[in-house]
Amino acid sequence: MAEVIVLSSSIVRPKKINKSDRTKIHLTPYDLKLLNFAYPQRGLLFPKPDDVTHIIHRLKASLSIALEIYFPFAGRLVKVNNHEDNTVSFYIDCDSSGARFVHAKVESVSANDFLQHYDSVPEFKRCFFPANDLKSFDGVSEPLLALQVTEIKDGFFISFGYNHMVADGSSFWNFFHTWSKICMNGSSSDTHPLVLKDWFLDKVEYPIHMPVSETGRPPRCEIPTKERVFHFTKTNISDLKAEANADITSTDMKISSLQAVLAHLWISIIKHSGLNREEDTHCIVAADMRRRLNPPLEKECFGNVTHQAIATAEVGEILDHGLGWAALQINKQVRTLTNxxxxxxAENWVRNVKFPKTSGGISRKADTYLIATSSPWFEVYDNDFGWGKPIAVRAEPGNGIGISLVVFRGLEEGSIDVNATIPLSMWSDVLVNLLTV
Known part of the structure; x- marks a missing residue:
C-alpha cells in the first residue's frame, strides 16, 4: 500500500466576498433526495512540470479566485429543526467558509502505476481522494468542496469531492475548467458571472419540510467490491452502435453511442450475476435536464439539474433478447425525461418524502442495479493548469447501492472509458473477459 504523506491541509476562501451576493440557496427535491449520497469523487493525472516550485501557491491562489465566482462551493449546508411540525429543512448558506485544500505526496508511486495496465485500478487509489466516507448531510460541518493535490514521482494527481446537493457533474466540470484557466492565465478576466438555476418548480413551497425519521444517518455497511476501467475505442463503439440499431429495424428510434455501450455492459454483467431469470434488473442513467425544461435553463446554469432514467427488465428478458432490445429499453426511458x-x-416527492437506501446492507437487491453516472460529454481532458493537459482520469465511486459505472470521455478522440465498481460476489474472469468488446 502506497504511503500518502499529507504535507498540508488548509481552507481556501473566496478572494473577495461580496455581501450583496445571494446568501441562501433553497434546495429542490432533486437536491434533497441526494442527502444520503456520497460526495462524487474524481481525479485527473497530470505530467510533472519542469518547475514545481510555486505550483501549490498558484493552485491555491487561483482556487480562491474561482471560488469568488462559484461561491456556493465555499458555503455550508444548514439544517433547520422545525419544532412546530417535527420536521427538518436544509439550505445552502453561501457564507464563504471555504473549500478544503490538501497537499500530499507519495514517493513510491509513478504515473506508470496508473497507466501500466490500462484496465486495472490500483488498490492505493483511494488514498488520492479527499472526501472519502463523506455524505451530503455531512455538509453541515464539512466543506462542500474538497480538493487534493498529490505529488507522485513524475506527475500530479489533482482530485476532488463535492456535495452533490450543491451541483451536478456538468456544473462541477465548468468550475474545474474555470479554475484551470485562471491558474494558467493568472486572472479571471474572460470568465462570466455565475448563473444560478431559477425557481422553476412553482408548485413546491420552500423550504421543504421533511420528516425527521427520513433524515437520519443510515447504518454503515460496506459491500466488498473490485474496480476496473473498461476502454471502448471509437471502432468498438461504432460496431456496438451499428449492431444495436440493426437489431431494432422495426422502430424509428435511434440508439446513441452511450446507450449501446451501457446496454452491452448491462447484458454482460447480468449474464454472470447469478440472478434468477424472474428477477427484475435496472439500468439507471443520469441525464442533464437543463435544455429539456420549458422554458429551458441556460446550458451553463449552476446547480444540480439532473434526473434519472430507469430502464427495468427481467433477467430472462435481458438474456433472451439482443443488444438492440436492451439499448431500446434505455432509450425509451431517456425519452420520458420531459418537463x-x-x-x-418533484411535486410527488414533496408529498411523500423517501430517500434511497445507500448503506449496502440491503441483501442481493443491490446486485440488480447498474447506476451510470458522469458523461462522455464532459471535457475532462481540456483542463490545463499551465503545464499540460491530463493524461488519465479516474473515479472513486464510494459505496452505495448497485453496480457503479462512472462514464468518461476517453483520451483518444471518440473513445469512452467506464470506471466500473462491481460487487466481489459477482466478479469473475469470465465476466471481465465478456465485458471487453
Missing part, C-alpha cells in the same frame, strides 16, 4: 415528468416527480 412534465421532471416537475411531477
Amino acid at each position: 412534465e415528468n421532471y416537475k411531477a416527480f
